Amino acid sequence: MTRKSKAPVSEYVPTEADKKLMAEWESRDRPRYPRLLIKQESDGSFASSVKHEEQAIGSLQMIRAMGLNSVSEYTMVVDQIVRMTYRAEGPKRMEREANEIIALIVAQKPKGIAEVMLCLQMAAVHVAVARAAGMLVNAELLPSHTAAADTLNKLTRTFTMQLDALKKHRTKGREQRVVVEHKHYNFVAAGAQAVFGDVQAGGGVPEISPPQSLGRQKGVPALTVVETVKAPVTAEIIAVASGGGEAA
Incomplete structure (x- = not known):
């Protein structure tokens, strides 16, 4: 009995959309760096190098x-990344996790050792969050479930605080303080009569003492403009334009 030979799998031909996506991916402005390599020495220690x-x-x-x-x-x-990713399984798994942590650090685009250390801490907490989540999902006994949930809760809160600290560190020195001043301007139109009076605080319409005329011109239409003020206010300037008759 002869076996039927499998039909050859045809090679995938990228579509125009695929080519466009690949071109956009390659044109991204991202740092290029080699992979970190980890090997175990004869004395049991681990050494790192770059590919x-x-x-x-x-x-x-x-x-x-x-x-x-x-x-x-x-x-x-x-050195801290290598020690943080130590596994008894050997350097291969350590190497994989170390490069994952480096990728997380690079993705944050840190500037300076302070931001790098904070990003390293965030990456470490993120790895711990993933492990705690796995423990929580696979927990079968209530004590194990409770312990994993408590650990996961603390780690996620820590990560949020670290993210907030990084944001504050980056915006420090670039914060702008805006001071808004509210000013009142009283304008007297050309040919109008400027009147000074005292505004008395109280309910209803403010009481205004009899104005002192400073003169008015003939032919200016009667118009009274009273500015709304907050009590108590005294000696408020009120612009009044009145017409009819010549100035006394």
């Missing part, structure tokens, strides 16, 4: 992508 033909160039690419300013800062951060 690049020239280690110095690869390290500088990592420094630029992570927003660091010196080789010593880069060495410290990478």
